[in-house]
Amino acid sequence: MGKIVKLSNLKKTIRYLKKNGLRQAYYAMKERIGAEKEDNYHYQPPGEECLKGQAAEGKSFSVKFSILVPAFETSEEHLQAMIASVLGQSYGNLELIIADASTTDRVERVVKAWEDKRVMYRRLKQNTGISSNTNQALMYATGDYAGLLDHDDILAPDALYEMAACINEKEGQGISLQLLYSDEDKCDQGQERYFEVHRKPDFNLDLLLSNNYICHFMVMKRQLMQELTFRSVCDGA
Incomplete structure (x- = not known):
């Protein structure tokens, strides 16, 4: 292929x-x-009834997610797809924070057209790199967990539900999870063909120190992420 x-x-x-x-x-x-x-390999997205069941069950969860997206001259097609995938989650207790370092108004125009209170748009004075731009989005986060997403990424419709369900289960066992991550995949422009699944191993510190195998999608306790922040020397890692 x-x-x-x-x-x-x-x-x-x-x-x-x-x-x-x-x-x-x-x-x-x-x-x-x-x-x-x-x-x-064949990706089978969850059906409508499954997503409705997740939405109903999710009402008993309390965790809130802040999805951080640093944007820069993003194409309208990719931006629309990303926003739709986040706002279309079966688990809806979230906020989407877009930190825009573009020199044009395309991103701002597209974002504000959604008119959804869960979307927060912040225009940056200059583009200081993906780490610094993400840190600026992180400043406005109010969720229990913050998640990282590229401006041309999309989330599977049950992504946040799976994270919330895992967090809720572990909290019932007296365990406070600090970080969660998922497998990822690649798809065509129409989101119809998924063709390069990346099945990630369990947490491996040695591997992580040599290769950022976690990447997306990942969520971390928001307060922990704000304490650590992101370093510009790691841009592109």
Whole structure:
């Protein structure tokens, strides 16, 4: 199966190479290219009745999520898809915070057209990089957990429900989860074909110190994230 190489991915690879050196870049590329493909993989999204059941059950949960999105000259198509996927979650106790470093008004126009109280738009004075821009979005977060999302990502409709259900279950056992992450996948522009599932291992500190295998989707206790913040030296990692 062929794979389209996006210019943004090429630029990210070059930045990674400059920052981490040839050896680390080689092993990172080897891991991605050598990832085992699942020929029989087929993503089956949850049906309408399932999502309704999740919405009903979720009313008994109290956890609130803050979804942080740093935006920069995002295409209208990708932005609309991202917002729709967040606001269309079966678990709706959330806020979507978009920190926009664009020089045009396209992102602002698209976001404000949604007229949803759960969406917060913040225009940044300048683009200081994805880490710094995310930190500025984080300043406005009020949720129990903060989640990271790229401006051209989408969430499966049951993503936040699965996170909330896990948090609720563990709280019942007296366990306060600090961080949760999920597998991820790639899809075509129409969100009809899913073709490159990334099944992530259980938490592995050694692996994480050498490779950001967690990436998206991830949520962390909001207060912990605000204490740690993101470092610009890790942009593109």
